[in-house]
Amino acid sequence: MKSLFIKTEEQRKWLEKLASLKEEFKNNAQQIDEQSVFPHEHIQKLREIGYTKITLPKELGGEGFSVYDAILIQETLASYDGSTALSIGWTVLTVGELFENKYWEPVKLENFAKAVEKGAIINRAVSEAATGSPIRGGRPGTTAKRNGDKWVITGRKSYTTGLPELDYFLTSAWIEEEEKIGFFLIHKDTPGITIEETWDVIAMRGTGSHDFVLSEVQLEESDLVEVPNYTTGFKLNGWLLVIPATYLGIAQAARDYAIQFANTHSPNSIQGTIASLPNVQALLGEIELELAKARFALYGAAQSYVDLKNREQNGRTLTVAEGEVIVNAVNVAKHTVTNAAITVVDKAMRVVGAKSLQRTNPLQRYYRDVRAGLHNPPMDDLTIKKLAELVLKQND
Known part of the structure; x- marks a missing residue:
């Protein structure tokens, strides 16, 4: 049945490329689940074959996949190991969304594209214990305050899937002086961020969806990359x-x-x-x-x-x-x-x-x-x- 939805030779080529990882990923899946360990080696293999940039535009060094292309490949990857697929899937969709909708200024997108082209992975850090799912419209407890020409971010994010391997965190915070939500691009090496290994569940045990903790993290003005113009989580995505x-x-x-x-x-x-x-x-x-x-x-x-x-x-x-x-x-x-x-x-x-x-x-x-x-x-x-x-x- 799935073959009915394969439309292009490029899709077939990527399915064949993924097939080379099938046995290894399937064989490791039980251990990943049993031990609740993050599949670092799987993510590295996906970086090496270019999976992390499949939705990056071709002119910026990616494959230029549409949503349709991406879900076809993602479905196949998940049949090998669900935790690996979910972990990397958030990068696939975040990169696709950012570049298709051009949410950021052109220069910021171009600079970020260079990192993605080299294998960088990203996820939005939005969920919080007090607000529940962000799609219900809760205001983030994470705050962003100005201190001179810097931003100071403090808060805690939960369910940050893929956290052990993320290179960038697109983090939502409440900008108090402007009374609006902003998204800040934070690199993994930024001082003041820590991972608390809180992920102890019975499903998707290998996704490393731990808590992302920010303690007076100082950022540049330019790190505020996105200010949504919607008030709830319902948007076309x-x-x-x-x-x-x-x-x-x-x-x-x-x-x-x-x-x-x-x-x-x-x-x-x-x-x-x-x-x-x-x-x-x-x-x-x-x-x-x-x-x-x-x-x-x-x-x-x-x-x-x-x-x-x-x-x-x-x-x-x-x-x-x-x-x-x-x-x-x-x-x-x-x-x-x-x-x-x-x-x-x-x-x-x-x-x-x-x-x-x-x-x-x-x-x-x-x-x-x-x-x-x-x-x-x-x-x-x-x-x-x-x-x-x-x-x-x-x-x-």
Whole structure:
């Protein structure tokens, strides 16, 4: 089914390039999960093959991948190791978002592109214990104050995925004197920043999503790179589709395991393998159906977003209504994919039976990992709320 969504030779080349890492990443995945260790070696391998710059524009040394291209490659990577894929996925989407929308001044983008071209990775540091998900509109507790010609940043960020390997932190802070949120670009070697290893969860255990602590961090005026003009987390950002693509890849891995098991498991109570049993075939058929629905939602939303951006580049102004429709399409894709991934893994475990609960069996890891998708933005309740609001407005 996935082959239906491969469109270009460049995509095929990148899938082949990733395939060279498949066995190593899959073999390491259990140890990464068991020991809750960050996959430093995996990230380094991805740097070496240029994965960190796939969404950097070609004219700046990258691959120039669109959202559609990126989710296709990201899904495949996640089928090898979910923690690795989620960790690097935030760089893929952040770089894509920054350069497509040109949020920063041109000179700042060009300078940052040089670092990305050399393999630098980045993530937004936005979540805080007191505010919850930033998409709900909470004001950051992290503060930015002027001290002469410097900024002084103090605060704590949680769930900073990929923290042990991040080179840059795009950190949100409340600028008190101006009463607005700003994003500051902070390099990992800046004095005053520390990592507190707080990540102790049962899902995505290798993502190193620890707390990022800032203690009177002094920055230059120019390090304030972005001041959003929106007041809530709802904005048009198709690049967020990189994250549900990660959970779809994990679901694909569960599906592949279930099929391999069905085709080879042969208890002495039947002739042949369990693949011939009606109940097993029903489960496998239901898995295929869930994956098909998820892919059409994900890749359909991605293509709609790409088409819209192409029309914008050709001089067509995006209407408010069009923006709302695409925002909802992205949100619906995330909702559909993450919930489908949970269903797929559950059905795969039913095919395999009690063996799926063995710690050495990857299905129990997939089962835990896909549930993390429910807690990546936007959450399901917000997606449903936005759909209701739009349909009611359209029928005024």
